[in-house]
Amino acid sequence: MAEEGYGEVGLYGLAVMGQNFALNMASHGFKVVVCNRSPAKVDTTVKRAADEGITTLTGVKSPKDFVAALSKPRKVILLVMAGKPVDDTIAQLAEYMEEGDLIVDGGNEWFPNSVRRSKELEPKKIMFMGMGISGGEEGARNGPSLMPGGPKVGYDMMEPILTKCAAQIGEEPCTTYCGEIGSGNYIKMVHNGIEYGDMQLIAEAYAVMKQIVGLDNDKMSAHFAEWNKGDLASYLIQITADILKKKDDKTDDGSYVVDKILDKTGMKGTGRWTVQEAAEQSVPAPTIAAALDTRFLSGRKDERVAASLLLKGPSEVPSVAHEQIMEDLQAALYAAKICSYAQGLCLIKAASDKNSWNVDLGECCRIWRGGCIIRSVQLDHMKAAFVKDPTLKNLMIDPDFAASLNQRQAAWRRIVTLCIASGIPCPAFCASLNYFDSYRTKNLPANLTQAQRDFFGAHTFERTDMEGSHHVEWTDDHKKIDGIEERTWGNL
Incomplete structure (x- = not known):
């Protein structure tokens, strides 16, 4: 003792x-x-x-x-x-x-x-x-x-x-x-949410390499290892290269371990918490949510096997030079990963403001540079962005990151288009691109959504040309039953 x-x-x-x-x-x-x-x-x-x-x-x-x-x-x-x-x-x-x-x-x-x-x-x-x-x-x-x-x-x-x-x-x-x-737990929770997004994006890149380009495990491993020398350098890219080339020691047929692993993803709850908190804080986190949804879908293995016998993908797929696909895939993965980090950091900022934690986002990026699962070379640049502008609303509008995203967006769009046309699921790539497009759009079609809400629920709306809240009687074609408005929709 x-x-x-x-x-x-x-x-x-x-x-x-x-x-x-x-x-x-x-x-x-x-x-x-x-x-x-x-x-x-x-x-x-x-x-x-x-x-x-x-x-x-x-x-x-x-x-x-x-x-x-x-x-x-x-x-x-x-x-x-x-x-x-x-x-x-x-x-x-x-x-x-x-x-x-x-x-x-x-x-x-x-x-x-x-x-x-x-x-x-x-x-x-x-x-x-x-x-x-x-x-x-x-x-x-x-x-x-x-x-x-x-x-x-x-x-x-x-x-x-x-x-x-x-x-x-x-x-x-x-x-x-x-x-x-609470702040330390929250930052770790969001770290894990970003990790979900990052892992899903890498998995989607792997699917493109394997199912569209037709690379074998050793060639895929070599590509990930090469990417780990550049602007995609990170722990998850590094271990992916190692995973893909690992031979199965339980058999003597030269097969690879990853090919013997059942496609059902486990989870311990932190990704779910992150998505719940994003909803609670009204912060969009679509890449992380897409990764979580994909884990849920992966768990429905029996349903997917049955559905595969009935639901068919495209009969014809685009023909694209493999060299172009691999070049575009690298650019798309970088851009989509930045979106995942951006969503997580915005969520931490919202919770910090609500709870008066005074979290320094630059410090979050700094302490994630080593030891943790989402460590990557880009965290140095992220830290620098928040040091330069501590009031930065979103990582994507830092001038350096904005330039990087703009430069890569054509390749990003080509990868998403290729996946959709080929019937290859790419929920995280799509979610990241939609996040980018929504955030950069000056006028979203939310005006129509607000009109619909006011039509059926008198929820009111703001106008572009007047102050205050407004409501419109959208049609005279209605009658009241028990105080509830019932509209005449015609012979539908």
């Missing part, structure tokens, strides 16, 4: 992420105390630390001993399953904690839960933070992107640990103070 007051920081929850982040902190010289609901995982973590030559990690087997082993004010990181397990763990630990102590939840949590937990701990004057962690198992061990939100004094207590254990880009750690409680 650890001596009383030994640990500088405690970590409770030793599944994959927890174990690796505990080893990360200990390998940076911090005195870490670990605990877990099942004691066997404590032993596993302690042994792994010893095997790696780490001498500053200690394991304990009970919540009481865990809290006692930490120096005051105590700092505890939770990495347990979101929801009720977090509440149960907080209740266990808070029984032994005192005023001025800090609990940091590092899970993927719905941000209102963090706000609620913070308020529930206020009577005991225990501080609470919600901290998004991105990077998966490798990131947790070697340096993730960390997104902490909560009381500033709590962040200051954690700052020496977070800045050393986060991913490092040059001399800059991929972490920052995100804002008050």
